Amino acid sequence: MNIVAKLRKAMSGIDNPLRRIILFGLAKMARWTPADYAALSKAGYENCITAYACINYVCRAAAGIEWTATIGKKDAPDHSILKLMARPNDQEGRRAFIYRGFASLLISGNRYIMAGRIGSQPPLSLWVPRPDQMQIVPGGNRGQLIERYEYGKTGDPLKIDPSLIMHTRLFHPTDDWYGLSPLSVASHAVDISNMANEWNMRLLQNDMRPPGALTTEGKLDQTTFDRLKAMMKNEWSGYENAGVPLLLEGGLKWMNFMLTAKEMDWLNTTKVTKRDICTVYNLDPCLIGDNEYATYSNKVEARKGAYEDVIIPFMEELRDELNAWLAPMYEGELRLDINRDRIPALQESREKQYTYLSGTWWLRIDELRKLTGQDPVGGPEGEAILIPLGKIRLQEAIAEEAEPEDPDRDPDQDNPDDQGDDDQDEDAGAKARLMRLEGRKALPQGKSFWAAPERKERLWKAFEGRVKAREKSFEPIAKAYLRRQAEDVKKRAARAGSLAELQAADLLDLKAEAKAYVKAFWPWYRDHFIRAGNAGMKASKGELFNDAEFKADDPTSWVFEMTPEQEAILREMVFESGTEVNKTALEEIFKVIKDANAGNLTVDEFAQQIYEKLSDFSPWRARLWARTESAKVDNFGQVQGYKETEFVEKKGWMCSFVPESREAHMAADGQEVGLDEDFVLKNGTRLAYPGDPAGDPGDVCNCLCGTYPVVGEPS
Secondary structure (H helix, E strand, C coil): HHHHHHHHHHHCCCCCCCCCCCCCCCCCCCCCCCHHHHHHHHHHHHHHHHHHHHHHHHHHHHHCEEEEEEEEEEECCCCCHHHHHCCEEEEEEEEEEEHHHHHHHHHCEEEEEEEEEECCCCEEEEEEHHHHHHHECCCCCCCEEEEEEEEHHHCEEEEEHHHHHHEECCCCCCCCCCCCCCCHHHHHHHHHHHHHHHHHHHHHHCCCCEEEEHHHHHHHHCCHHHHHHHHHHHCCCCCCCCCCCCCCCCCCCCEECCHHHHHHHHHHHHHHHHHHHHCCCCCCHHHHHCCCCCCHHHHHHHHHHHHHHHHHHHHHHHHHHHHHCCHHHHHCCEEECCCCHHHHHHHHHHHHHHHCCCCCCCCCCHEEEEEECCCCCCHHHHCEECCCCCEEHHHHHCCCCCCCCCCCCCCHHHHHHHHCHHHHHHHHHHHHHHHHHHCCCCCCCCHHHHHHHHHHHHHHHHHHHHHHHHHHHHHHHHHHHHHHHHHHHHHHHCCCCCCCCCCCCHHHHHHHHHHHHHHEEEEHHHHHHHHHHHHHHHCCCCCCCCCCHCCCCCCCCCCCCCHHHHHHHHHHHHHHHHHHHHHHHHHHHHHHHHHHHHHHCCCCHHHHHHHHHHHHHHHHHHHHHHHHHHHHHHHHHHHHHCCCCEEEEEEEEEEECCCCCCCCHHCCCEEECCCCCCECCCCCCCEEECCCCCCCHHHCCCCCEEEEEEECCCC
């Protein structure tokens, strides 16, 4: 009989009687739950809601984490060890297997994993035996620490070679062989919690303790007694008669048997015991239903903290044990690991880490890869440093490179405003060189003035400067608008009588908010549009617009003025932007209402939660919103400026070639169409200009592409 069959036979014949839990025994003496597996399981996991919820939370979260395998430095997604972890035995899948193992560990302090193996072949199956049935037999005279494991408390237990068992135990200060049970540590709080539930149940069942009694010094005759009983039953008992005063006669007095304030305070101590149990498992009580101090933000942080402080460390310990015990049963430098990238609760932390590391340009490529958990690339490439300007190799940025002479290029004609300015020409040449090193596409040399790579670079830099400057002025207005909106929604939510019939439209009027948006933002849009129109007219003459002039009291060089037709188009654009922005807010409000109804929140809790949700969402929305609107209005204004110059008939697409640039936008770089025609992107999208609101959000949001006028060399 093979080992797996013996194990099944042993497990099927085990008697598992449930021991009676004695909470209170002799007078003035408390007897706590004995520290054995059956008793702890009965009192803690089976009967205590809090302990069950804590263990269940950790086990389910750990079971949901995926495994990866590598051989050396190469990924091995199809390795047989992953197939074994996915289906450890014919009765359990990965989740059930991991859950059972962690449940054993968190109840008893011990986890055993047994390999079903024939000879030196890799295991065919993995099992998690019951920890209370496993016994360690210390080594004898052969120098072994453990001679064998024995499974089963019968006269003929199953004897197992120690190489087939992986024993994980929690630290125990006074036991060299077995781990300390967390439920044993929490057993006092578990007993108090269970006794409190029993107490409350008996109160609900009116356990020989009526709420009070009517007393009299004299003796009532039978007729009066029967009449009084009928009145108490029909007129004073039941929820429909709650609060009805008693009318007593004939010397009758009421004696109250209800709980005193002190007794009621004792019941509140059950909250403390529940939180004590959560402390043992290092979990925030809000994760298992204690919503007294819970908010949406608190729950998000608590969930992330549970993964970072409890679940991930437990899984890393299991990974290390498996790599020391299971992985050597296979050939090669095999290693198991957990897939942190697929854990939703850690996504925000990872995004913050990557955002931070994106600015640490002084680190080498391999150093950055190590900090993000990636394998080094090695060699000269791994030692390279990417500098911020275009993220090119530092060695190439500082290398001397001789530029070929362009016989058709007249340096004095690059920009009529900058004739004779050698510093400007050198700066343009440096940018063009960096652009080529970075791999940016250059427009084909032709009649267009802005086709020259260095000129195109300067034009895009001027456009980028305007957009970023306007982003900074947009964000404070956006944040104030969103903050005001969140406060208004909170006030409306607090006035709601019931959440059951509440609709998102009751809290946010889409049309009214769009009008409020126009009122708040119109000065910004108008100013930005006029400056962009002037920039378009300047570019039509082969000149760069000096954006710093917007600070001047009298920008005499501005010649572009907004027409009534353009104002009507711009106002409609602003209204549509406000509508789209507030649709997103409406969707968030709908989600909060749905979650609030599912969580049975009070109106006050709902109002606070919806305020926090909108407030947490605001900074990110404001940043994305500012970039999108700034680039859109600038491009729209520039094209209107081109139309004010009679000799400009075409416009061209100018891709930013930043790391976030879309493939379709890069492919469109250099595409030239008529002023009233649309650019046609590779994906079939038609846009009048980059950021055109007629396009899909995927082609519009956060786009930093610009346009250029198709003009010849200035005469």
